[in-house]
Amino acid sequence: MPVDGQGSGLPRCHRHPERETGVSCARCGRPVCPECMVSASVGFQCPDCVRGAAEQAPRQRTSFGGVLALGDGALVTKVLIGLNLLVFLLTEYVSRDWQVKLGLVSWAPLPGLRYGMAEGPQEWYRLVTAMFVHGGLLHIATNMFSLWVLGPQLERVLGRVRFVVLYLVSGIVGNALSFMLTAGPNQLFTVGASGAIFGLLGATAVLFRVRRVPMQPVIALLVVNLVITFSLKSMIDWRAHIGGLVAGAVIAAGMMYAPRAHRNLVQGLTTVAVLAVGLALVLLGMARLPG
Structure with missing residues (x-):
């Protein structure tokens, strides 16, 4: 916590610069505050990395090659x-x-x-x-x-x-x-x-x-x-x-x-x-x- 108006020296969240944090994204290493933390298998990730990983992941397909529909299958x-x-x-x-x-x-x-x-x-x-x-x-x-x-x-x-x-x-x-x-x-x-x-x-x-x-x-x-x-x-x-x-x-x-x-x-x-x-x-x- 800041003391006498001075910061604690901790890095600030790259999405919320007004917030200090001691946690970094396990993928990109950028600081993330509790609001931005996304739980991962190891540590935490930032929303940008989670979104990017989802976009790069191969889309699931049916046994006949069609894109597997998410949500309503009908x-x-x-x-x-x-x-x-x-x-x-x-x-x-x-x-x-x-x-x-x-x-x-x-x-x-x-x-x-x-x-x-x-x-x-x-x-x-x-x-x-x-x-x-x-x-x-x-x-x-x-x-x-x-x-x-x-x-x-x-x-x-x-x-x-x-x-x-x-x-x-x-x-x-x-x-x-x-x-x-x-x-x-x-x-x-x-x-x-x-x-x-x-x-x-x-x-x-x-x-x-x-x-x-x-x-x-x-x-x-x-x-x-x-x-x-x-x-x-x-x-x-x-x-x-x-x-x-x-x-x-x-x-x-x-x-x-x-x-x-x-x-x-x-x-x-x-x-x-x-x-x-x-x-x-x-x-x-x-x-x-x-x-």
Whole structure:
């Protein structure tokens, strides 16, 4: 303690110059006061060194190379559900015109008139937006329940970025297959996240296979969904379901079976290849259209 207005001769904290201290940071050696001391395995460290060590430490990754998410492991799943609900409110209760603007429309009723996807690249955004449009409460309820069941597990094991890629590319390829197989003089209107969700289902089957988890539950779920799909094929776009399922399984296989030494390369090439197949399906659909 200072005596008669004079200091004790102790060094002063480098963050609080008005405070004297006899403790130094174990890393950089600078003086630190009790407020700045951070307990370490040996001695104390200053906040700057602790922050720097945290930034330099390698980020923890999942078994398939994704960055391990800190905190909420289902954040992306919740965001996707929120986006779907937001678009549903817009298209169902604010303006139904947006269902047509965002849906996978491929052909207009008037002969020779192209519309939507069939018009050309300027309308191909519908491959993505159609995934967030739903036709009624039952439609969105069943899809969002499936997303909540399948999403969090895959998000945690793949990491957020890989999970988003799996979801979106599966949905795009599902919509592309739907467009290719139905492009023609009859109007097509397809909406829903089912293609992307079937992609998650295919990825879950691959995950169970990789982890050697009994396959019976996911096979039963897959069979039930396929039976419903083809039993109600007049009301359900089975093409988007099959396209999403195959795309999701292939992407997941590339992500989960990729050798560690070339993991990012294999995962990236697999995803690009599947996306290229989706583009090829769209181009084939365009070629089938008259005029």
